[in-house]
Amino acid sequence: MTGRLRAPTGRYGGRSAEERQAERRRRFLDAALELFGGSPGYRGTTIAALSQAAGLSTRQFYEEFHTLEDVLGALHLEVNDWAEQAVLDALATADGLPLAERASVLFHAYAHDVTSDPRRVRITFMEIVGVSPRLEEQRLARRARWIDLIRAEADAAVLRGEAAPRDYRLAATAFIGSVNGLLHDWSAGWVDATLDEVVDELVRLLLGMLRPAGWRPATG
Numbered sequence: 422m423t424g425r426l427r428a429p430t431g432r433y434g435g436r437s438a439e440e441r442q443a444e445r446r447r448r449f450l451d452a453a454l455e456l457f458g459g460s461p462g463y464r465g466t467t468i469a470a471l472s473q474a475a476g477l478s479t480r481q482f483y484e485e486f487h488t489l490e491d492v493l494g495a496l497h498l499e500v501n502d503w504a505e506q507a508v509l510d511a512l513a514t515a516d517g518l519p520l521a522e523r524a525s526v527l528f529h530a531y532a533h534d535v536t537s538d539p540r541r542v543r544i545t546f547m548e549i550v551g552v553s554p555r556l557e558e559q560r561l562a563r564r565a566r567w568i569d570l571i572r573a574e575a576d577a578a579v580l581r582g583e584a585a586p587r588d589y590r591l592a593a594t595a596f597i598g599s600v601n602g603l604l605h606d607w608s609a610g611w612v613d614a615t616l617d618e619v620v621d622e623l624v625r626l627l628l629g630m631l632r633p634a635g636w637r638p639a640t641g
Contacts, residue, residue, distance in 0.1 A: 446485050448475040450499065453492045458540025463493050463548040494556055497549045500541045501563045507534035508570070520583040524627050527574070528600075528620045536608055536616060546605040564601075568593045575631055582638050584631035592630050599626060 436444075452474035457463040468489060472479045486492050511530030515523045535541055549560050571593040578584035600623055606612045607619050614622075 442485070445475075445477060445481055448477060449482065449485055449492060450496055451475070453496050454540050454544070457493060457496065457548050458538075458543045462543070463489070463552070490553060490556065493544075493548065493552065494559055497544055497556070497559065498563070500535075500544050501566075503541075504531055504534045504545075505566070507531065520578050520581075520631070521624065521628060524574075524624045525620065528623050528627075529617075531600075532604060532616055532620050532623075535604060539608060542605065542608040546601060546608075564597060567597050567600075571596060571627075578631055585633055585636040589630075596627060596630060599623070 449471065452471055453466075456466045456471060456474055466489060468479055468482055471489065471492065472482050475482075486495075507530045508527055511526050512523070515526040518526065535545060549556055551557070568590075572589050575584055575589040575593065579586045603612065603619055603623065607614065607616065612619065
């Protein structure tokens with residue numbers, strides 16, 4: 422099959438073709454969150470099983486997607502979008518807060534969103550890894566957005582005199598790896614701590630990166 426089938430056009434049941442298509446796509450993504458993020462996982466799911474879980478036909482699947490990989494890619498982006506929006510909404514309430522409090526707001530928002538549903542954790546940290554070169558590129562591109570966010574926060578803290586001035590590119594990359602690894606391990610039950618304790622540890626790690634031993638804020 423070289424491309425998606427064309428979906429019917431026109432109004433039906435009082436809804437436009439675009440509205441029906443959006444509903445079908447939503448049903449496929451919701452079913453994928455359940456199957457990919459739970460049992461049997463992405464690699465154990467077939468198009469027929471996903472279509473059945475969505476209450477739709479395989480023909481309707483091909484009207485929306487080419488492959489299961491396309492579904493996983495779309496779901497991975499959506500889960501990341503939810504987390505990113507949660508962080509941006511939280512940061513909008515944190516203007517004027519000291520660095521430590523601002524960082525706490527940021528990481529509480531991210532951690533609570535990502536871990537609020539175990540299926541999201543599995544999509545974010547497990548199912549997407551190693552599927553294909555295309556999805557690896559997507560995964561790394563989304564991780565780069567989180568790295569850019571940390572760098573922007575670090576650079577803003579430098580301008581406010583709350584952090585040591587330097588290039589935070591490598592440090593932010595290493596830090597995001599720590600965030601993802603710790604949240605994954607906590608979600609898997611490998612870390613004996615509450616989520617708040619995990620977030621507090623991440624905040625301490627970030628502050629240690631931004632304020633190394635011996636650094637003091639400049640005085641006017």
